[in-house]
Amino acid sequence: MTDTLSTAVSHELDENALLEAYRTMRTIRAFEERLHDEFATGEIPGFVHLYAGEEASATGVCAHLDGRDSIASTHRGHGHCIAKGVDVKAMMAEIYGKKTGSCHGKGGSMHIADLSKGMLGANGIVGGGPPLICGTALAAKQRGTGGVGVAFFGDGASNQGTTLESLNLASVWNLPAIFVAENNGYAEATSSSWSVAADNIADRAAGFGMPGVIVDGFDFFAVHEAAGEAVQRAREGGGPTLIEVKFTRYFGHFEGDQQTYRAKEVAEARAKLDCLKRFRARVTETGQVDAARLDAIDTQVADLIDAAVEEAKAAPKPTAADLETDVYVSY
Amino acid sequence: MARTISYREALNEALAQEMERDESVIVLGEDNAGGAGSPGEDDAWGGVLGVTKGLYHRFPGRVLDTPISESAFVGAAIGAATRGLRPVAELMFIDFMGVCFDQIFNQAAKFRYMFGGKAETPVVIRTMYGAGLRAAAQHSQALYPIFTHIPGLKVVVPSSPYEAKGLMIQSIRDSDPVIFCEHKAMYDTTGDVPEDSYTIPFGEANVVRDGDDVTVVAIGRMVSVAEEAARELSTSGIEVEIIDPRTTSPLDEETILESVENTGRLVVVDEATPRCNLATDISALVAKEAFGSLRAPIEMVTAPHTPVPFSDALEDLYIPDAQRVANAVKSVAGWTR
Numbered sequence: 001m002t003d004t005l006s007t008a009v010s011h012e013l014d015e016n017a018l019l020e021a022y023r024t025m026r027t028i029r030a031f032e033e034r035l036h037d038e039f040a041t042g043e044i045p046g047f048v049h050l051y052a053g054e055e056a057s058a059t060g061v062c063a064h065l066d067g068r069d070s071i072a073s074t075h076r077g078h079g080h081c082i083a084k085g086v087d088v089k090a091m092m093a094e095i096y097g098k099k100t101g102s103c104h105g106k107g108g109s110m111h112i113a114d115l116s117k118g119m120l121g122a123n124g125i126v127g128g129g130p131p132l133i134c135g136t137a138l139a140a141k142q143r144g145t146g147g148v149g150v151a152f153f154g155d156g157a158s159n160q161g162t163t164l165e166s167l168n169l170a171s172v173w174n175l176p177a178i179f180v181a182e183n184n185g186y187a188e189a190t191s192s193s194w195s196v197a198a199d200n201i202a203d204r205a206a207g208f209g210m211p212g213v214i215v216d217g218f219d220f221f222a223v224h225e226a227a228g229e230a231v232q233r234a235r236e237g238g239g240p241t242l243i244e245v246k247f248t249r250y251f252g253h254f255e256g257d258q259q260t261y262r263a264k265e266v267a268e269a270r271a272k273l274d275c276l277k278r279f280r281a282r283v284t285e286t287g288q289v290d291a292a293r294l295d296a297i298d299t300q301v302a303d304l305i306d307a308a309v310e311e312a313k314a315a316p317k318p319t320a321a322d323l324e325t326d327v328y329v330s331y
Numbered sequence: 332m333a334r335t336i337s338y339r340e341a342l343n344e345a346l347a348q349e350m351e352r353d354e355s356v357i358v359l360g361e362d363n364a365g366g367a368g369s370p371g372e373d374d375a376w377g378g379v380l381g382v383t384k385g386l387y388h389r390f391p392g393r394v395l396d397t398p399i400s401e402s403a404f405v406g407a408a409i410g411a412a413t414r415g416l417r418p419v420a421e422l423m424f425i426d427f428m429g430v431c432f433d434q435i436f437n438q439a440a441k442f443r444y445m446f447g448g449k450a451e452t453p454v455v456i457r458t459m460y461g462a463g464l465r466a467a468a469q470h471s472q473a474l475y476p477i478f479t480h481i482p483g484l485k486v487v488v489p490s491s492p493y494e495a496k497g498l499m500i501q502s503i504r505d506s507d508p509v510i511f512c513e514h515k516a517m518y519d520t521t522g523d524v525p526e527d528s529y530t531i532p533f534g535e536a537n538v539v540r541d542g543d544d545v546t547v548v549a550i551g552r553m554v555s556v557a558e559e560a561a562r563e564l565s566t567s568g569i570e571v572e573i574i575d576p577r578t579t580s581p582l583d584e585e586t587i588l589e590s591v592e593n594t595g596r597l598v599v600v601d602e603a604t605p606r607c608n609l610a611t612d613i614s615a616l617v618a619k620e621a622f623g624s625l626r627a628p629i630e631m632v633t634a635p636h637t638p639v640p641f642s643d644a645l646e647d648l649y650i651p652d653a654q655r656v657a658n659a660v661k662s663v664a665g666w667t668r
Contacts, residue, residue: 045643046465097465097642108467108641124469125430126399159398160430186369187399188361189376194368195398261366261375317644327637 018289021063021220023297025055025276028079030305039255045097048109051079053250056275057182058083060223061150064231068147070118070136072129075110077122080152086114092308098315105318127160129153134166137175148176148234156187158201167208176234179242184249189261202244210240217247218273248273333525339518341492342382345499348528350390356503358383359395359404360421367396379423380518401427406434412454417503425460425474439508440483453506461552461602462639462650463516471639473602476609478510479579485509485533486580490554492522494577497531514552534581542570545660546590549573549600550609553651557600560656569664579609587613588621595626596663600656605633627666630659
């Protein structure tokens with residue numbers, strides 16, 4: 001049975017939690033918008049896939065996670081990294097291919113990871129993450145840590161065998177796992193309304209014996225509530241959950257994608273549907289947070305991103321001595 | 332008549348000419364048209380790097396977009412090939428073979444042998460390989476040696492637009508499973524390509540350049556790297572014979588051996604990582620079959636035994652370049668016991 005949560009309430013969030021959530025979402029947005037601009041200058045190498053517009057998902061889910069928990073991400077992984085606490089400056093340096101980066105310049109945008117934060121990496125392989133999360137959830141269960149594993153994946157990956165096998169395995173083993181299907185409407189240039197042969201990805205949960213939930217991805221509170229229930233169930237031994245977060249991808253599949261397949265829809269989405277605007281309106285209208293405090297975060301985040309870019313540009317590149325290190329622990 | 336077109340255009344033309352000639356040829360893959368189910372343009376991409384662009388409208392119903400489900404659609408191409416179609420499936424990046432390898436190496440490759448010669452599986456799996464685009468560890472590998480290792484697969488690694496077109500047409504007409512490896516940094520490379528349809532037979536190497544001093548066997552994009560080195564070496568009096576095998580399976584052993592019997596010296600240039608790659612394979616062949624002709628140890632110029640690094644500073648060191656090839660050639664040319 002699939003439930004839809006669209007008018008969620010979130011009673012447990014105090015002012016500090018709200019400010020932290022806003023800071024995370026604003027950081028992701030500023031990080032991605034800055035990359036969009038910097039990529040256009042030609043200074044950023046390789047393929048970059050931006051998460052802008054989807055901030056409520058990573059933030060709403062990761063707000064429930066702590067050091068025991070691990071996540072796996074996608075090629076569109078910057079938001080998950082930031083929400084799980086990966087250092088923003090090290091991320092920026094990584095994207096610039098610098099030695100000071102999260103992966104010393106060896107990984108790049110598609111492979112940013114920080115195992116110390118429980119972040120198992122952005123991933124260049126569609127559907128690469130869900131099996132790994134069965135493993136991290138198994139480790140948490142066997143070791144009795146109380147930890148959970150969260151696999152973020154896209155609508156494209158929802159059609160991969162690895163994902164479907166993982167959903168089944170997680171149920172069979174009753175794993176503390178949460179599968180977050182981020183349906184942003186497009187796998188590359190292909191609409192999920194075409195590629196997903198069901199009304200909703202979450203409908204597939206029934207076939208794997210787990211609860212399936214659909215949430216409005218522009219509503220932080222809806223994501224937060226659904227994720228809270230799923231994480232609690234997982235921690236208590238109640239098994240996995242599939243959450244489908246629906247929203248619209250703001251930018252192209254990759255930077256440089258002309259998006260001739262979508263046209264006007266993009267601009268409309270960006271004007272009307274914005275998790276940050278909705279969050280701000282809600283918390284200021286209810287009087288939970290003073291707008292000035294949100295403005296202050298905007299400024300702090302802008303300064304952080306400026307500094308991150310400046311430091312990344314100035315940082316040294318790896319050298320020949322780094323080429324053949326890190327392949328094995330010992331050999 | 333030949334005109335100058337790109338590697339991408341040569342492939343597109345080969346696909347179009349074969350689809351025109353034989354209606355059993357179909358094309359399928361992720362965004363091979365692009366824009367399925369979307370409100371905007373149809374055929375928005377023509378594949379992620381545009382190789383199949385335009386085929387969707389020209390051949391209605393014969394260019395199929397797929398969900399991101401490599402096992403299913405590569406397997407479907409293989410199954411369809413056993414039942415009268417000649418599918419050309421695009422496995423976007425060769426790195427994604429990891430997702431669907433069973434369908435290729437346990438299914439397609441083995442059908443003919445394990446069914447006692449009764450099966451034909453005329454499928455082509457097009458795939459992009461190679462480093463140079465800062466595409467990092469999971470989008471940059473040169474994995475053609477892995478396919479070459481598997482009996483039952485034919486493996487094509489075209490080094491120029493001319494090779495790309497003739498080998499693609501041959502691949503589509505061939506009745507075995509063919510892994511067609513396109514270097515992603517070569518799509519804009521241009522060269523003279525006949526407008527008319529033509530084929531290049533498998534297992535026939537191309538002697539790209541004649542020379543009596545050192546034999547250089549180079550694979551795929553490494554052919555142009557070897558040519559660059561050869562031009563420089565020629566100015567210092569070393570004449571290199573460059574051999575492009577064009578297909579790594581079947582491999583034209585005879586042309587390689589004949590050349591080494593003449594030069595007595597061999598350098599193999601392979602973008603793949605150094606263990607169990609084409610460089611080791613060809614070196615072993617020559618060491619076994621032409622040992623008496625060798626006048627110097629064989630040199631292999633390959634990537635290091637590492638994943639492909641992201642940073643440009645490291646990736647540029649990772650990819651074999653003309654300087655490394657030239658150094659290897661000088662080393663074997665100047666070797667004395």
